[in-house]
Amino acid sequence: MDDMNELVAQRHKKLAELRESGNDPFSNRFDPETTTAAVREAYDAVTKDALEAEHRFASIAGRIVAMRDFGKAAFVHIQDATGRLQLYFRKDLLGDQYAQVKKLDIGDIIGVKGRVFRTRTDELTLEVNEYVLVTKALLPLPEKWHGLKDVELRYRQRYVDLIVNPQVKETFQKRSAIIKAVRDFLEAKGFIEVETPMMHQIPGGAAARPFSTHHNALDIDLFLRIAPELYLKRLLVGGYDRVFELNKNFRNEGISIKHNPEFTMLEFYVAYKDYRYLMDFTEELFATIANKVLGTLKVPYGDHVIDLTPPWPRIPMLESLRQKGVPDAVMTDRDFALKWAWEQKLEVKKDSSHAKIIDEVFKEFVEQYLVQPTFITDYPVELSPLAKRKPENPELTERFELFIAAREIANAFSELNDPLDQRRRFEKQVEAKQQGDDEAHAMDEDFVRALEYGMPPAAGEGIGIDRLVMLLTNSQSIRDVILFPQMKPEAQ
RNA sequence: GGGCCAUUAGCUCAGCUGGUAGAGCAGCUGACUCUUAAUCAGCGGGUCGGAGGUUCGAAUCCUCCAUGGCUCACCA
Numbered sequence: 001m002d003d004m005n006e007l008v009a010q011r012h013k014k015l016a017e018l019r020e021s022g023n024d025p026f027s028n029r030f031d032p033e034t035t036t037a038a039v040r041e042a043y044d045a046v047t048k049d050a051l052e053a054e055h056r057f058a059s060i061a062g063r064i065v066a067m068r069d070f071g072k073a074a075f076v077h078i079q080d081a082t083g084r085l086q087l088y089f090r091k092d093l094l095g096d097q098y099a100q101v102k103k104l105d106i107g108d109i110i111g112v113k114g115r116v117f118r119t120r121t122d123e124l125t126l127e128v129n130e131y132v133l134v135t136k137a138l139l140p141l142p143e144k145w146h147g148l149k150d151v152e153l154r155y156r157q158r159y160v161d162l163i164v165n166p167q168v169k170e171t172f173q174k175r176s177a178i179i180k181a182v183r184d185f186l187e188a189k190g191f192i193e194v195e196t197p198m199m200h201q202i203p204g205g206a207a208a209r210p211f212s213t214h215h216n217a218l219d220i221d222l223f224l225r226i227a228p229e230l231y232l233k234r235l236l237v238g239g240y241d242r243v244f245e246l247n248k249n250f251r252n253e254g255i256s257i258k259h260n261p262e263f264t265m266l267e268f269y270v271a272y273k274d275y276r277y278l279m280d281f282t283e284e285l286f287a288t289i290a291n292k293v294l295g296t297l298k299v300p301y302g303d304h305v306i307d308l309t310p311p312w313p314r315i316p317m318l319e320s321l322r323q324k325g326v327p328d329a330v331m332t333d334r335d336f337a338l339k340w341a342w343e344q345k346l347e348v349k350k351d352s353s354h355a356k357i358i359d360e361v362f363k364e365f366v367e368q369y370l371v372q373p374t375f376i377t378d379y380p381v382e383l384s385p386l387a388k389r390k391p392e393n394p395e396l397t398e399r400f401e402l403f404i405a406a407r408e409i410a411n412a413f414s415e416l417n418d419p420l421d422q423r424r425r426f427e428k429q430v431e432a433k434q435q436g437d438d439e440a441h442a443m444d445e446d447f448v449r450a451l452e453y454g455m456p457p458a459a460g461e462g463i464g465i466d467r468l469v470m471l472l473t474n475s476q477s478i479r480d481v482i483l484f485p486q487m488k489p490e491a492q
Numbered sequence: 493g494g495g496c497c498a499u500u501a502g503c504u505c506a507g508c509u510g511g512u513a514g515a516g517c518a519g520c521u522g523a524c525u526c527u528u529a530a531u532c533a534g535c536g537g538g539u540c541g542g543a544g545g546u547u548c549g550a551a552u553c554c555u556c557c558a559u560g561g562c563u564c565a566c567c568a
Binding site: 005006007008009010066068069070071072073075077086088090091092105106119120121123125139140141142143144145147148149150151152153155164206207208209227249251253254256257258259263265347396401407408409411417439462464466467478488489490 | 501502516520521523526529530531559561562565568
């Protein structure tokens with residue numbers, strides 16, 4: 001901030017004057033006894049006359065967000081972590097101190113003590129007896145009517161966004177409540193929370209390009225994890241039968257309204273259960289969280305109201321295609337599927353596998369219609385290198401993805417625990433990688449070794465927490481639920 | 493990475509087919525002891541995102557660059 005404009009220069013001048021007069025513009029000598037919300041709660045039901053009779057006092061601290069000066073009196077709104085409250089400064093009460101009130105600016109943080117009363121318009125207000133400036137603001141806040149709208153500024157200077165846009169603060173309070181509700185739910189179900197490495201020597205557990213870094217002392221390349229999956233399953237081998245991890249994953253891919261390079265993922269694993277169990281479990285989880293955080297299962301989202309009331313439809317993937325009029329031959333005949341996809345103007349590569357073509361067709365013909373919660377089940381084995389095959393059809397897997405608001409929000413399957421099959425599937429991925437698929441898995445020998453010791457049958461699920469928060473806060477962009485989304489460097 | 497759009501005062505925005513920059517809020521000065529978008533009078537504030545070009549003249553037209561938004565591709 002080199003450009004010292006007039007507004008900023010004025011504030012620096014006030015700051016210097018305060019220092020000269022012996023007042024510390026960054027004083028730490030104020031400890032509020034209560035909050036604006038607590039004051040409101042305590043006196044909301046108390047009438048004007050009762051307050052006049054009682055003479056109740058309170059001390060609070062907060063940032064000045066509005067000021068109306070009358071010469072010998074002034075009304076000021078301050079905002080603390082819990083809300084806003086009006087203050088009333090009067091010259092006849094404050095005497096000499098009143099001159100300093102005129103030096104206060106919107107944005108300054110002050111501590112006040114005073115009597116609670118109601119104004120003529122019945123607004124609960126604090127009549128200030130003493131006040132102290134605890135933090136001088138050197139930069140002016142955005143305008144009071146429109147707030148801060150410029151999305152670039154909102155993301156880059158989230159601190160300002162949080163000061164002036166109350167709904168932003170609310171969103172992140174809800175985010176915190178959602179995450180707490182998830183933890184409470186899982187702990188009540190007997191899970192333990194674990195932390196597995198963020199830095200992987202072999203990035204695995206998902207199909208994605210990783211960020212790479214380097215460890216100097218060991219002189220090895222490391223990758224920021226794209227998923228914790230393979231480590232969590234090692235813990236099943238170790239004997240924990242219910243584990244979860246709720247933390248960041250990192251994927252070196254495009255940024256969009258649905259994607260941030262680092263994002264928060266919940267993964268959990270249950271021994272001796274399969275993917276059917278997880279569908280019931282997921283319904284209960286979502287319903288519990290929505291009830292706790294929003295108090296309802298009917299969630300407004302964009303133009304829709306999402307109804308989270310269980311049970312949700314469960315549709316096998318191929319069946320979902322049939323329902324949208326995709327011909328049967330697409331499911332059974334790879335060459336026909338390619339031809340048909342091209343006829344539908346889908347961008348499918350000539351050498352794509354049958355499963356990849358089906359996946360494309362699904363995205364185009366089904367996914368965008370899955371507004372209400374829907375489980376799509378039984379994905380082709382090729383798209384699911386870590387999932388268990390269906391006994392009655394080994395080309396399909398015991399897997400589901402949960403779609404809400406036309407977005408994948410959870411992915412789960414019965415975990416493959418046959419080390420020989422796992423090794424073959426890794427080998428197939430390695431082949432794909434050599435043929436240029438840079439999102440294919442690498443071989444993880446240690447993971448196969450772990451399976452060779454024996455992993456109990458288990459079901460595992462991943463839930464994109466950011467997307468869950470988007471859903472429950474009616475946010476259209478992932479950047480609205482991540483406090484500091486990734487941005488390019490600020491232009492100089 | 494591709495396409496489309498945007499960038500003007502601290503903030504929110506006007507600015508026509510090119511004629512030399514405006515409003516509201518915020519700020520400053522003054523008046524005002526129940527206002528809440530307070531009111532009233534006055535004042536200051538701009539490398540028009542950056543660099544080139546066309547033109548007698550560019551915020552406006554053209555080119556390149558930067559950042560952002562949406563979108564497509566990849567993915568969760």
